[in-house]
Amino acid sequence: MKIKSLHHICIQTECYKESKEFYTEILGFKVIKETPNFHKREYNTWLKLGEIMIELQTAKISTNLNKWSSLNEGPVHISFLVEDIHEAYEEIKSKGYNNFKLKNEKEIYKVENGYLFKVKAPEGTEIEVRDQQEI
Structure with a gap:
């Protein structure tokens, strides 16, 4: 396998409006696609800045997310x-x-x-x- 580049980072949020505003208004990403009612989620939204893409999504309906912690395994x-x-x-x-x-x-x-x-x-x-x- 030859990886060409990183495609995107996916971020789940329970504060969709605030997160979307942060990535667009504070960091300058543009919404390229916003899909409501996406696979049991309120929203699934693609944001892009240059070649960087973020997939911002809400949790599945009736699911509570664990709060972010730098003590979790995986991306920090x-x-x-x-x-x-x-x-x-x-x-x-x-x-x-x-x-x-x-x-x-x-x-x-x-x-x-x-x-x-x-x-x-x-x-x-x-x-x-x-x-x-x-x-």
Whole structure:
């Protein structure tokens, strides 16, 4: 098997409206398809930004989701690369979103090859934003 690229990330949420607003209005994704009543779910929505796609979906009707925790196995966060970390941070803050994760009491902090910050989406997904591609 030869994998060409990552196709999408699927995120389930019990706060669909807030999550959809976060990914579209705060991060800049565009809704490319929104399907109500999709396989026993209220919504299944495809979001796209450049080549990145997110499938945002509600839980199946009458199902309660477990809250997100970084202690779960599997994916821990989603990371996006930006040209200017301070500009990206200020853009999010200017839109009124302030759910940033602190490290050493700082929202933007230095890592080995640059800077990053983490913001938490309404459904709990941790979003990492960094300014260096090298690890």
